[in-house]
Structure formats: structure tokens, C-alpha cells
Amino acid sequence: MGNIYIALVHWPVYNREGETVATSVTPLDLHDIGRIALTYGVAGYYVTNPYESQRRLVEEIIYHWREGIGGEHSPQRQRALSGAKVVATAEAAFDDVAALEGVEPFVAATTARRMPGALPTRELADAAGGRPVLLLFGTGYGLTEDLLLAADAALEPIAGRGDFNHLPVRAAVAIYLDRIFNGNVRSETEE
Amino acid sequence: MGNIYIALVHWPVYNREGETVATSVTPLDLHDIGRIALTYGVAGYYVTNPYESQRRLVEEIIYHWREGIGGEHSPQRQRALSGAKVVATAEAAFDDVAALEGVEPFVAATTARRMPGALPTRELADAAGGRPVLLLFGTGYGLTEDLLLAADAALEPIAGRGDFNHLPVRAAVAIYLDRIFNGNVRSETEE
Numbered sequence: 001m002g003n004i005y006i007a008l009v010h011w012p013v014y015n016r017e018g019e020t021v022a023t024s025v026t027p028l029d030l031h032d033i034g035r036i037a038l039t040y041g042v043a044g045y046y047v048t049n050p051y052e053s054q055r056r057l058v059e060e061i062i063y064h065w066r067e068g069i070g071g072e073h074s075p076q077r078q079r080a081l082s083g084a085k086v087v088a089t090a091e092a093a094f095d096d097v098a099a100l101e102g103v104e105p106f107v108a109a110t111t112a113r114r115m116p117g118a119l120p121t122r123e124l125a126d127a128a129g130g131r132p133v134l135l136l137f138g139t140g141y142g143l144t145e146d147l148l149l150a151a152d153a154a155l156e157p158i159a160g161r162g163d164f165n166h167l168p169v170r171a172a173v174a175i176y177l178d179r180i181f182n183g184n185v186r187s188e189t190e191e
Numbered sequence: 192m193g194n195i196y197i198a199l200v201h202w203p204v205y206n207r208e209g210e211t212v213a214t215s216v217t218p219l220d221l222h223d224i225g226r227i228a229l230t231y232g233v234a235g236y237y238v239t240n241p242y243e244s245q246r247r248l249v250e251e252i253i254y255h256w257r258e259g260i261g262g263e264h265s266p267q268r269q270r271a272l273s274g275a276k277v278v279a280t281a282e283a284a285f286d287d288v289a290a291l292e293g294v295e296p297f298v299a300a301t302t303a304r305r306m307p308g309a310l311p312t313r314e315l316a317d318a319a320g321g322r323p324v325l326l327l328f329g330t331g332y333g334l335t336e337d338l339l340l341a342a343d344a345a346l347e348p349i350a351g352r353g354d355f356n357h358l359p360v361r362a363a364v365a366i367y368l369d370r371i372f373n374g375n376v377r378s379e380t381e382e
Contacts, residue, residue, distance in 0.1 A: 028219065032359045041352030076357045161232030161372060166267045168223045171365035174358070178366045179373070181352060 003043035034080035194234035225271035
């Protein structure tokens with residue numbers, strides 16, 4: 001499989017009432033997802049938000065930990081944000097990956113909803129066929145159906161054992177990356 | 192495999208300097224881990240802290256969401272904390288599980304460190320042999336070696352692809368539970 005990139009998408013996502021909105025950035029998401037991404041060797045981590053004021057806030061947080069005094073206090077937080085970039089939209093993340101890699105990434109969106117034709121995570125590598133992969137994660141109440149349908153694939157939801165279906169996005173990132181990389185590590189070991 | 196219980200341990204754990212300390216409760220951990228536990232059908236979720244003031248704080252947070260006005264605002268948070276209990280120590284969690292189940296649980300501790308004889312997560316069900324399982328997760332810089340050695344097993348760490356080794360405990364809970372239950376679901380499907 002090619003390099004994996006992730007994007008934490010703040011628009012377009014649903015709110016509790018099912019309306020399409022832009023959510024505000026949760027600073028904790030930046031740190032948690034940065035740590036998870038670094039653990040699994042993700043090639044790049046995009047934070048997307050259409051509002052310039054929100055992007056500036058994220059840039060300031062990243063600067064504080066990566067270049068400013070925060071990094072002296074916590075080298076782990078410094079490293080965890082080393083691969084983070086701030087862009088306006090998922091499309092801008094797509095364009096950046098395409099420019100970096102010289103080939104358009106395979107876009108795999110994630111959702112807690114059951115979508116017809118959803119791709120099992122273990123089949124992602126075959127579906128991507130050697131192209132880099134851009135994984136989209138929605139904040140709020142999840143990526144809109146329009147965005148899910150625009151992606152090359154929607155990954156199968158993380159099925160729990162009951163009807164509760166509200167994992168924090170931080171946990172969803174951890175679980176999907178573990179399934180992707182752990183599955184790969186396991187098959188490499190077995191060969 | 193029997194029922195799975197988890198304990199979020201605030202003492203004894205290491206701090207950054209490697210000293211044994213009690214950490215303070217992070218309210219976000221309660222909600223995130225509650226959601227993850229409910230998703231995977233965990234039978235009980237213990238928050239352990241030796242300080243009465245900290246236990247009282249956690250009780251108040253749980254009460255707010257489970258019985259108080261918080262639950263009206265967010266039924267999901269209400270449900271996510273429905274299985275949470277507050278106790279002083281991991282031993283107290285062990286005793287509670289033993290009383291509930293009528294049999295002592297198999298205690299599996301988690302750590303980011305490589306321990307000799309660590310148990311691969313996929314072998315946990317066999318090692319537990321039908322007994323309930325109590326999973327221990329350390330806050331701060333992880334469970335102390337004494338506690339790891341006192342457990343029936345230390346699970347193999349979550350190996351990433353680089354040398355970065357500092358997942359948030361919230362992410363570690365998500366990944367271990369997914370490996371335990373997803374592994375089981377998969378083998379049931381194959382049979």
C-alpha cells in the first residue's frame with residue numbers, strides 16, 4: 001500500500017439535528033490524533049476548516065508546540081504535531097497529497113453509518129492499488145452523505161456489539177489505523 | 192471468552208521522571224472511554240483513584256450525566272457513563288468483578304513497554320480460559336512494573352511503525368478492545 005494520509009474534516013459535517021455545518025476545532029483532537037498518526041507512521045495529517053479564524057487558531061497551537069516554548073516543555077507533543085498541516089477543505093488536502101506524491105490519492109471516507117457498497121477496511125490496500133490513500137474523518141455527527149459519495153470509497157463502519165454508535169473521532173482514527181496497519185503487519189509476518 | 196471489564200488506573204503509575212505517583216482524573220477520559228466501552232459491550236468500567244476527593248469528583252461528573260440535567264442534554268453521554276464505577280484501587284475493581292461474576296477475573300495489564308513473556312492480545316481468550324477478564328490501563332506514563340508483574344499477564348504493547356510510543360490512554364483502550372472483539376468476531380464468522 002502507498003503512503004497513508006489523514007484529514008480531520010470540520011466541514012461539511014452534520015450536527016445533532018442533521019444539518020450541514022462547520023464545527024469548531026477541538027484542541028485535544030490535534031494532540032491525540034497527532035500522537036496516533038505518528039505512532040502508525042502516517043505520512044501527513046491535515047486539519048481542515050473553512051474558517052480563517054479557526055485555521056489561524058490551529059496554526060497558533062501547532063506553532064506553540066512545534067516551534068515555540070511548548071516543545072521545550074513536551075518534546076512528545078512537539079513530535080506529535082510535526083506532520084500536521086492546516087487547510088481549508090478536504091479537496092485542498094487531496095490537492096496537497098497529489099502534489100506531494102505526483103499521483104492522486106485514493107480517498108476513503110469513514111462514517112458510523114451503513115452505506116451501500118461500503119468497503120471492508122481489510123480490502124483498502126487492494127482497492128487503492130498502490131496509490132497513496134487519503135482517509136477522511138468527520139467531526140461533529142459525521143461526514144455528510146455528499147462527501148461520502150464523492151470519495152472513492154466509504155469504509156465499513158466500526159461495528160460494536162450493541163446499538164451504541166457514537167465513538168469519539170479520536171477513537172475512530174486509532175481503530176481504523178490499527179486495522180489498516182496491523183492487518184498489513186500481520187499479513188507480512190505470515191508470508 | 193467471559194465478560195470483559197476495564198479499569199482506568201490512576202495509581203500506581205509513573206510520571207515523566209519515572210517516579211510512582213497518583214495522577215489526577217481527566218474528565219475527558221471518562222467520557223471517551225465510556226463511549227468506547229459501551230461500543231464494544233464491556234461489562235463494567237472502573238475508574239480507580241486512591242484519593243477520596245478525586246473519587247468524589249468523578250462521582251459528581253457521573254451523577255451529572257447519568258442522573259442529573261446533563262443526561263437530558265446528551266442522552267449519549269448518559270448512556271456512555273452507565274457502566275462506570277468509582278473505586279480506590281485496581282484491587283478493589285478485581286474484588287468487585289469477582290463478587291459480580293462469582294469467579295476471580297483474569298487480570299491483563301497493558302503497557303507501552305516491552306515486557307518479557309508479554310501475551311499477544313489474540314491469545315488472551317485462551318489464556319483466560321473462560322474466566323472474565325479485567326483489563327488494566329495506566330494513566331500518566333503507564334502502570335508501574337510492580338503492578339504489571341502482579342497481573343496474570345501483561346499484554347504485548349501496541350507496536351507502531353516508528354519509535355514513537357506515546358499513545359493517549361483513550362486511544363490505547365480503543366485499540367486493545369478492537370483487537371479483542373474484532374478478533375473474536377472474525378473467528379466466529381469463519382467458523
